[in-house]
Each structure stands twice: as C-alpha cells, then as structure tokens.
Amino acid sequence: MQRVTIAISLPLTGDPGVGAASARDGALLAIEDFELDGYLVRTLVLDHAVNGTYDERQGADDMTELVANEDVIAVVGPFNSAVARAQIPIGNQAGLLQCSPATTNPGITSGPAGADLRRANPDRIAFIRVSTTDDFQGPALARFGFDELDLRRVAVIDDGQAYGDNLANAFGSEFQRLGGTVVERRTVQAGIDDEAVVVEELRGSDPDGVLFGGLTITGGAAFRHQMGVAGMGDLAFLAGDGIVDGPGSVGESYIGLTGPAAANSFGAIAAIAEFPGRDAFSVRYLEAFSTWPGAYSAPGHACAEVILDSIRVAAARGVVTREAVRAAATDTTRTFDTVLGPLQFDEVGDTSLKVVSIYGVDPAAANGTGDWIYDSQVTLGGE
Template identity: 40%
Template sequence: MKPRPLAFVAVVALVASACGSSSSTTGPQVVKIGVELPLSGGEAPNGGPTLNGIQLAINQIQVPGYTVQLNTQDDAVNGVNNPDQGAKNIGTLVSDSQVFAVVGPFNSAVAKAEIPVSNEAGLIQCSPANTNSTLTLGDPAKALRQAHPDQIAYVRVVANDDFQGLADAIIAYKDLGKKSMYIVDDQTTYGKYLADVVQAQFTKMGGKVVKRDGAGANVSDYTSLLTAAKALSPDVVFYGGVTSTGGGVLRKQMVANGMGDLPFVGGDGISDGAASVASSFLNIAGDQGDLNTWMTTAGAHDIPDRATLAAAYQAAFGKELGAYSAAAYACTQVYLEALKAVGPDRAKVRAYVTDTTHTFNTVLGPISFDANGDINQEIISYFQFDPSTKDWKFVRQNDPTKA
C-alpha cells in the first residue's frame, strides 16, 4: 500500500483547525487544578471517587472572575500505580501554565517520587489519601525536599498512620480488652507501615503479638496462614492493608476456618462502604464475616454537612460517597479559597496554603496545616459493623494521642 497523502493532509487540517479554535475570548480567566491520581486498571476504585470529589467541588463552588477546570493525569501503568509515571505527570502539570495547584497523589510510593518535583517547582500538592508518616516527618521527608529543604509544597488533609495505628491498637487493647493479637499485612507501603505501628503500640500497651505474616495481593489462599495462627490461639486479628489486596478474603476465610468469632480490626483500607456495595470489604467478608469487625478512618467522620455532601454526590454521579471523596473535596476547597484570596499565582497559592496561621473552612470542618504540611486536626474516626444496617456504624472520633 502506498502512503495516502490526501488522508494525511486532511488529518493535519483537522488538527490545525482544532488548535485554532481555542483562542482568545473575553470573560472569566481560565485556571486549572491539576489532578494526579491512579485512574485506570485495578486502581480505578481508588482514584475514581476521589476525582469525583474534586469535580463536585469545582461544580459547586464558584470563584468570581475565574473559570476553574481540571487537568487530570493518571499514574497507573499496566493497571498499577507507578512512581515514574507520577513524577512525569507532575512535570506535565508543572508545564501547564494554567495549573496553579494539584490534588493528589493517592499512593504513598507515588508521593515519594512526586514531592521532589513539586518541591522544585514550587507547585503545591494536596493529598486526600496519603497516610504514610515518612512523607512529612523527619529526615526521610527532608530527603524528599532537596531543591528547597525548608519550603513545603505538599500538604495532606488526612492524619498520618502513626495516629491511625495508635487508634487501632486502642480498639484492640482498650475497647475490646484483647491481649494476644495476630497481624497480617498486605506487603504494601501503606499496609506494612500501619501494621508496624499497631504492633508497636499494642505491645507497648501490654499486649502480645503472637504471629505476624505478610501476604501480598498475589495471595488468595490464607487457609494455611490461618491454620498456623489458630494453633497459637490469638484473641484478636489486625489486618494492615486494603480490601483489594485481600482484606475481605482473609476475613471470609477466617469464617471458613472456624475463626469467624475472633474480632477483626483494620485501618481505613477496608473502609469502602456497606455490605450492599459490591466489592466492599463487608460484602466480600460475607454475612458471617462482617460480624465482629472494627475499623478506623484517618479523618473526621462527623463532618458538618455530610448528608448534604453525600446527597449532592449521589445526584451528580449516582453513587455513594467514596472513602476519600470528602477529603478530595476539602483539598479543592482549600485551593479555591487561596485562589480567591491571592489569585492563580503558584508561589502565592503555595505560600497561602502552607501558612500555618490560615484556617480553611472545608467540608471536613475548619482545617489548618502545621509546619510539616500535616493537618492539625488529626482526628481518627472509629467504626464498628452494625448488623441491623449491614454497614459501618460510627462510634466516636478523637485525636488518639490525646484520648
């Protein structure tokens, strides 16, 4: 086949005309919020509802003089979040001059590749989901900020895992009065760190961890692990990880192996909706598996207008509010408030957001950031499964270090 010059010319003309069409119009200035989330493959259930939260916020909140749009980038490669792609995406967002702030990322490993780049560019990032402590605290965090070690360009609206792990240990040791624990983690950055914190705190309180196993997403058979653990007769089980790497399956197989009456505690990785939601932890765990389960989330549940937000979300997307939708909404609110105050200049927005004296009014309530970029309102919410509604029941919320 010979090359067909005509077709090629036609494509060129089409593209050229498309390029030309987006030229100057007077009216509100177009500015963009960058979105950097895992959106494809197995990551879609994580990134999708989070993106929806951002979308909902810019639909609902108008900033006079500006039209706010999104520049959305996906960091999943072959269906799995990928640090290299994440860093590249931040570069893409930096080079889009209309982008004045970024919401994301979702995964801590991706954040570690992105923080050095956004720090260098002075482009603010707000993560609605990263809970790994080393992103903001201590020497590891400083190592990420090589370009401007004293300048924060990364904040997050969720409490870090040191708080959540402590809360999980409190549930097991104090609330339930259990003394010997079996821990399984899912071998991810998130799950393993959380399990480490729980193990340390539970031991510190006086409990004993009788067995600790690591079983990644590739494990679908927990039977042999459970058989070995059963012989050591633990009285509580902690799972550090998320549903899609096996939380629900582990609980389901505990039931099958006669361990269903042991209390089961998990972090926010298993916070993914009621038993009626297909593929939620409660759904996979099954009717007997969801009994005796507890979990925590790294943010305030009792947010001022939860019902309104959930209803608006339902109306816009036809789905229940995702675990991180509200947090993503809050990140967007912080940015819109900054936009209103100082305009779309990146340096000014970054300075405004990281100013520790500012308090932002968000769906999560009034929030502010500390000198490391961590949220000051480090509230953990505690949940227990409620058989009558077949859903998580909010028990209480507090800062576990002060409780």
C-alpha cells in the same frame, strides 16, 4: 477574565478507583460552587492507574505533564503514598502545590525521608494533605478494638511491606499501652508464606482478634479467607484502609474475595466521617452525582477548598500565580474553613485534624453482596 486550572491526579480505575473517584467528585463539587470576580477556574483530570492499580511511573509522568502546563495552578492528589513519593520531588522542584485527600505514610512528609523528597527546595513546602497518617491509624484501631470490641489478646500480622509493618507496629504499641496483649507478631508475605499454616499456628495462641497490616492484594483477603476456612471467622479482623476497597459486588475487593468470611472485619480510614456540615454536604453531593458521598468525598472537597481559598488570598494580594497559591496554602498561621471543619497545616504539610474513621462489614448491605458501613471515629493527638 483570568483562567486558571486545578488538576486532579488520582488512580480512577481498578482496585483504588472507588475511593479515588469519590475524592475526585468531592473536589469537582467544590470547584463548581466557587465564584471569584475576574477568575474562571477550570479542571484537568488525569488517571494514573495502570492495569487496575495505581502506578508510580504514570503518576510521575502525569506530574511532569502538569508542571509543564502553565495554566495549572495546583493539584488535588495523589491518593496513594507510593505515588506521592514519585510526584513530590517533581512538584517541589517546580513549586506546584499538591493537596492529597488520602495519603497516610508519615515518611512522605516527616523525618529524613520526607526531607529527601523535597531536597530541591527544602524550605518550600509544596505538598499538603488533609488525611492523617499511619502512626495515628494504628493507634485508632487499637483503641477501637480495646474499647469497643473488648479485645484483649490480639495476633498482629503484617505483609512485609512498609505500610503494613508501620501500621502493625503502631497498633501493637498502643494496644499494649492500653493493657492488651500481643499474643503473636508475624510477617506473612502473599505468595511466599502459606496462610493456612499460619492461621493454624495462631489457633494455639488463642487470640480474640487479628490485626492485619497490609492491603487486600498483599494478603489481607487471603488471610481472612483462611481464617474462615479454619473456623476462626468469628474473630474480629482489623486492618487499615488497605482493605476498605468497595462492596462485595466488586469481585477483586476484600469483601468480594473473602465472601462470608468478611463478616466481623473492620477497617480504618484516615478520613473524617462525622463533621458539622455532613448532612448538607451529602444532600448537595447527591444532587450533583445521584449517589451518596463516599469515604473520600469530603476530603477531596476539603483539598479543593484549601486550593480555592488560596486562590482567593492570592487574588486579594494582586496576582494569582503558582507561587502565590502555594505560599498561601502552606502558611502555618492560616486556618482553612473546610467541609471537614477548620484545619491548619504544620511545617511539613500535615493536617491538624488527627481523626480516623472505622468502618465494618455488613454482609447484608449492597443487596446482600456486603459493603463497608461507617461505625465510629477516633480522635487522637493533643491529649
């Protein structure tokens, strides 16, 4: 009996812990259901959250530890693009496969920035992801706002950081292409700019909605709170996955910090919510964990499925090694049958599934504390 280990490297405590834990449990479920004669698959779970948030240095240390553990054949994770930047060079140098259920920054795989992260072995991809990227998340929000909310005049704000700026720019380009108008384009940095002053200035532009590129902790909650104070809470507030961070019962979440002003807020998650096997998966997940799947449960499951299928392929070829599993998973000609549906990875490890799900705040959910409820999903690419 050959024993192999699949590691799970995610930030499992603090602000990102809700989503990351659902990805962990999805992966564990897939591994639990896996059977292959002659092989026993074990798991090793590492938490790289420090002081309530993801930590790049801890993520790098964990990846170094996993590389040194000869039993580890592949890794599910990380959850955040900043940690991916720290981990990818380590995994690339060692040839240790990673599959991320949630990272969205285009630069960790594509272009000069992506190439620089794998400079040790430029042609040996060791990082793949089942989540699509921010350059699709922004346009999906634009289409949702234009088509479903009938927005035509939107103020576009970013938090001054790479994620927020990329998301805001991608939204603005698509919204204008659809025929909408960007009435304001501003950078508002938490702790530097006065959100109350900016909100009052926006009033004069007469927007019917606001797009915020950033996170709860980088100004998303503070900006929306000030909109409520200023009597602008009826305007739609759109953002990426950086604000979809749990129900109002979680005090440091977007809903917890904004309170009643969270109503009319919508967040995009680069994860597929509607898929053919959704009902059966939900029942199986409920049986295993006594709770319904989270937004990243199925992506976590899909990552594990890709790794497990690659183990099966390697075994059929005679030997299960890190390199054999990595090569099978990154083969651009292979199609993987996952809970999300059939998917492939391109030459830099990005998924063929360009789908973004939209969630809205229901103030009455979660026993009246408010929670994110799935609304719809947008499919992009190949049009």
